[in-house]
Amino acid sequence: xxxWSVVHTVTFLQDAYMIKSYLESAGIETLIPxxxxxxxxxxxxxxxxxxxxxxxxxxxxxxxxLLKEGGYINPENSVTDEEILIVGADSSTDMxxxxxxxxxxIGKRNTPGMAMVILYFLLSALFPIFRSANxxxxxxxxxxxxxxxx
Ligand SMILES: [Zn+2]
Numbered sequence: 001x002x003x004w005s006v007v008h009t010v011t012f013l014q015d016a017y018m019i020k021s022y023l024e025s026a027g028i029e030t031l032i033p034x035x036x037x038x039x040x041x042x043x044x045x046x047x048x049x050x051x052x053x054x055x056x057x058x059x060x061x062x063x064x065x066l067l068k069e070g071g072y073i074n075p076e077n078s079v080t081d082e083e084i085l086i087v088g089a090d091s092s093t094d095m096x097x098x099x100x101x102x103x104x105x106i107g108k109r110n111t112p113g114m115a116m117v118i119l120y121f122l123l124s125a126l127f128p129i130f131r132s133a134n135x136x137x138x139x140x141x142x143x144x145x146x147x148x149x150x
Contacts, residue, residue: 002056002057002058003056003057004031004054004055004056004057005054005055005056005057005060006052006053006054006084007023007030007053007054007055007060007063007064007067008052008053008067008072008073009049009050009051009052009053010050010051010053011050011051012051013032013035013039013051015051016032016035016051016053017032019053019067019072020032020053022066022067022070022072023053023055023063023066023067026062026066028055028056028059028062028063028066029055029056029059030053030054030055030063031053031054031055032051032052032053032054033052033054034050034051034052035051084133084142084143084144085141085142085143085144086143086144086146087099087143087144087145087146088145088146088148089145089146089147089148090147090148093145095134095145098134098136098138098139098141099143100136100139100141100143101136101138101139101141103136103137103138103139105136105137105138106134106135106136106137107134107135107137108133108134108135
């Protein structure tokens, strides 16, 4: 199975579709994992940190280059090379620090308002895939914890 990386994040689904067709016309396969949430209600996308547009990791470099060329992303913007890693966690795992460098300087990737937090928990109960990722501000890694049953 090939890995997918976030090539760009937009606020509205229609923007994601525009970029999707742009990349696909250049032969790069894309994925919009938040597509259905965004279709249900555009406001949900704020809770899940925008609409993510993903490409295969091997296409990431050319995808980013195309988006810069097309003016979709600022060439100075380096946050587009984010890759979400899945980290196994059991009851002894310390989820308050970075599993890669041990730094406690981590945060959720998005900081939604309280209404969004409630909405987001309701949604994530239905669709666990929408759970947001953690980010380390020291080493820049982004990951999700996956509970391991004991
Ligand atoms: Zn770290």
